[in-house]
């Protein structure tokens with residue numbers, strides 16, 4: 001693609017990077033059919049190629065973007081299906097990051113939008129704050145409903161109260177059963193700890209059962225920064241990145257960690273991409289490369305360790321939903337499937353093309369309409385499996401990302417759980433929440 005950035009603009013490293021990315025695009029349009037938002041609207045401006053043009057034009061001309069341009073860029077899920085589909089290797093992930101960060105500096109958002117973004121940024125990355133907000137929201141839900149609009153839609157999505165589990169925000173070590181086979185540090189995540197603490201609980205149980213010493217790093221290890229990064233607040237995202245690197249890469253005496261384990265697909269993708277987020281900070285970039293080399297989704301580590309003896313005989317069938325950040329962001333599709341099969345579950349594949357479920361970090365809060373349409377599209381695809389009504393009690397949906405769990409669960413009666421919760425249960429752990437009365 002031809003570009004016409006001024007010499008002044010090209011002196012900015014991120015614009016030079018944008019220029020290099022753009023030159024790879026040959027306008028072929030192969031990415032269009034992979035794009036969930038384009039599938040919904042049929043509008044080229046809601047496609048990867050359309051957004052590439054919109055961002056290029058916005059930066060090249062220096063014009064203030066219209067509300068319509070901002071809306072087409074905002075509607076991108078960041079699912080990266082386009083990047084997987086692109087035959088020319090266009091780095092769409094980096095491109096949209098730069099585009100979003102630029103948009104934040106030049107676009108005046110309506111007040112409601114600003115408030116929503118401020119709440120997402122100030123609360124969701126902090127497990128305890130999120131817990132308090134959810135409590136408050138549950139109490140205020142009837143009153144908020146009267147106001148209507150996006151706030152009411154947000155209140156509708158506040159999850160039901162759950163038994164509070166461990167909040168993994170202090171340094172602690174879980175010893176392995178038997179001889180230690182490896183030593184890992186678990187990235188504890190942020191809002192996941194409040195929404196579904198059972199995921200970290202199951203992860204620790206499963207890893208220690210297999211012989212891993214599991215360390216929780218404590219102070220500084222928390223939100224990976226993705227929630228801020230995805231809404232263009234890169235300065236804050238970089239602070240989270242530096243704090244996580246300091247905590248998760250800290251040497252414990254002479255001991256180092258074999259792997260940095262993530263169990264939220266979005267966090268894993270973000271952590272593996274710290275080097276790009278911190279571009280320009282040479283020492284941090286080197287450390288980020290080291291961190292990326294050691295970061296693994298939990299299913300990759302479990303696959304390497306192999307499952308222990310299977311304790312359960314009668315298990316439900318599992319519909320496996322690929323979280324986009326695991327599938328496109330990290331290229332991890334086989335390990336979770338193989339582990340579920342090894343554990344004795346019958347695996348059902350969702351028919352048709354894979355599309356994002358509409359969760360995408362805080363996307364379902366920011367873009368509830370599009371997120372709702374995409375959820376229905378995904379649920380229709382699941383419905384095509386056909387024989388689920390009869391098997392309702394014997395079927396669960398599994399996925400590797402807390403956002404997908406909450407999003408899918410908001411539209412179906414089928415229990416939705418994390419893959420590690422099923423693997424933990426099959427190998428001797430408790431039933432995952434939502435399956436207490438199930439199969």
Ligand code: SF4
Pocket residue numbers: 034035036037038046047048051075076077078079080081082083092
């Ligand atoms: S990241 Fe997803 S939503 Fe955004 S342009 Fe690419 S395919 Fe479309």
Ligand code: SF4
Pocket residue numbers: 024025026027028029030031032048049085086087088089090
């Ligand atoms: S598939 Fe790749 S090269 Fe083709 S239009 Fe899309 S981004 Fe450009």
